[in-house]
Amino acid sequence: MLKLSIMAVELKRDNVRCELAKGDDLGHTRCALCGIRPYSFCRCLNEDELKVFSKISSERMFSDKQNIFLQQEKSKNLYNITEGNIKIYQLLTDGRLQIIGFLYPGDFFGSYRQGKYNYSAQAIGNVKVCVFNETTLNKHLEKNPKLSRELLNITANELTLAQDRIRVLGKLTATERMANFILNISDQRARIKWQDNPVSLPMNRQDIADYLGLTIATVSREITRLKTSNIIKVLSASQIYINDRTKLSLLCT
Amino acid sequence: MLKLSIMAVELKRDNVRCELAKGDDLGHTRCALCGIRPYSFCRCLNEDELKVFSKISSERMFSDKQNIFLQQEKSKNLYNITEGNIKIYQLLTDGRLQIIGFLYPGDFFGSYRQGKYNYSAQAIGNVKVCVFNETTLNKHLEKNPKLSRELLNITANELTLAQDRIRVLGKLTATERMANFILNISDQRARIKWQDNPVSLPMNRQDIADYLGLTIATVSREITRLKTSNIIKVLSASQIYINDRTKLSLLCT
DNA sequence: TTATACAATTGATTTAAATCAAATGTTCTA
DNA sequence: TAGAACATTTGATTTAAATCAATTGTATAA
Numbered sequence A, B: 001m002l003k004l005s006i007m008a009v010e011l012k013r014d015n016v017r018c019e020l021a022k023g024d025d026l027g028h029t030r031c032a033l034c035g036i037r038p039y040s041f042c043r044c045l046n047e048d049e050l051k052v053f054s055k056i057s058s059e060r061m062f063s064d065k066q067n068i069f070l071q072q073e074k075s076k077n078l079y080n081i082t083e084g085n086i087k088i089y090q091l092l093t094d095g096r097l098q099i100i101g102f103l104y105p106g107d108f109f110g111s112y113r114q115g116k117y118n119y120s121a122q123a124i125g126n127v128k129v130c131v132f133n134e135t136t137l138n139k140h141l142e143k144n145p146k147l148s149r150e151l152l153n154i155t156a157n158e159l160t161l162a163q164d165r166i167r168v169l170g171k172l173t174a175t176e177r178m179a180n181f182i183l184n185i186s187d188q189r190a191r192i193k194w195q196d197n198p199v200s201l202p203m204n205r206q207d208i209a210d211y212l213g214l215t216i217a218t219v220s221r222e223i224t225r226l227k228t229s230n231i232i233k234v235l236s237a238s239q240i241y242i243n244d245r246t247k248l249s250l251l252c253t
Numbered sequence C: 001t002t003a004t005a006c007a008a009t010t011g012a013t014t015t016a017a018a019t020c021a022a023a024t025g026t027t028c029t030a
Numbered sequence D: 001t002a003g004a005a006c007a008t009t010t011g012a013t014t015t016a017a018a019t020c021a022a023t024t025g026t027a028t029a030a
Helices: A002-028 A047-056 A134-143 A145-171 A174-191 A205-212 A216-228 A245-251 B002-028 B047-056 B134-143 B145-171 B174-191 B205-212 B216-228 B245-251
Strands: A057-062 A067-069 A077-091 A097-103 A108-110 A120-133 A232-236 A239-242 B057-062 B067-069 B077-091 B097-103 B108-110 B120-133 B232-236 B239-242
Touching: A047 A057, A047 A120, A047 A134, A067 A077, A077 A134, A077 A205, A097 A145, A097 A205, A097 B145, A120 A134, A134 A145, A134 B145, A145 A174, A145 B097, A145 B134, A145 B145, A145 B205, A174 A205, A174 A216, A174 A239, A174 A245, A205 A216, A205 B145, A216 A232, B047 B057, B047 B120, B047 B134, B067 B077, B077 B134, B077 B205, B097 B145, B097 B205, B120 B134, B134 B145, B145 B174, B174 B205, B174 B216, B174 B239, B174 B245, B205 B216, B216 B232
Parallel strands: none
Antiparallel strands: A057 A120, A067 A120, A077 A097, A077 A108, A077 A120, A232 A239, B057 B120, B067 B120, B077 B097, B077 B108, B077 B120, B232 B239
């Protein structure tokens, strides 16, 4: 018991170190030239275009629970996360809420074409985003095939993830969903060069429930179950250490 | 009882008329120049490109339950449906199956970039598809911003639909899913200029269940419930007449 | 037409997850 | 440092949908 608690502190400190280091490590999502704009985008631009983009894209900050936009609003911007996490969600008329996705630094959200936003976006903790005006972006897309192609790749990746989520929500049990969720978060963190074990969950239990199509009670019970079977250690409510990745993978079918 | 049965015959005949007419009406998804290639694509091409596309794109036919490709396969083609319906699905290791989507004429599926297919695709009834080779298509995408943009629009639409399905599978009850499903099919048919009431369901109950994350028993019971409350008439297993669209909409939340 | 195979419906029962509610843990403020 | 406010866990019970199983309906072929 004591040993675990000491371990938790060590891991936590290690995690903090990693989280601090991550700022420096965000180069792969930020453009080396401008600092705030995403690299994948800037890579597609020539110098003149880059100048225009320096004008049309700007950085904005949001704090916990602040909405970046709402579903019914006329769409105006495409966003790229440079720091923090956001959740995108849809609200039903009776107040039920479905979280479509949790997004990480480097992820895009919003819209690049006229219409309404397809979901609402809300900050989880402090967030920095890079904003691209829809209209201006569109002018560039028409002329610049590299940029179109880049955005096409981004959208296609999102589609793959969405289709994966359809499988999870349509067929998996609560246990399987939870296992899948923890592994996904770990993989996601590895992808952006963050410490992938233990994983910190920036969202609360209600968010996890709304994401997995479950209730907080079930989410809590499933975490307890994984803990009891020694597959994970719960360092704190928001810090999960994966003890046995193989067993966790087996639970995802 | 007798009256309903006569009505059913009339509606059926009317439906057949409409289904026959649809063949002529497919112009909006087919290119006026080539007949088999999708219009939206060809609209983006100049004459030279169109010639190349005439070489790289070809029409293929599939019959009921034939697989067009499987999930684990190395991706080779992007497909466009010119006739019939297909289902795209993911298979779990233990045999559970989740249908990601039912596709209609005009819809695209498959892949346009190297990798593996993200789902399997199977014909529902007789199907004609227009095939685009991935590699060749990619060469054009790099040069032709209109084409990239068109494919971007197509992919973005698919993403919107997928995110909608996440909401349905995550939060809606069986009744709501069923109501949503029938309305969606009706809207989808309207979109491609087919008769939107009654709607014919090309897929069987098992497919509907695997699409909605339910079982055939539940699907059947929900249909019976909608029938009993006079919201729909069940003309045959695969022919649903929407009696009260307003009530059906209200059930979708 | 009748037999056969298959698809869909319906009934009885079970079960996984929801709901309701209390207890425990954590964080923030005065 | 207490205590208020909130988040999480856990327990007891209910419920929506699954499961299991039988029946009915609908095509297809002999």
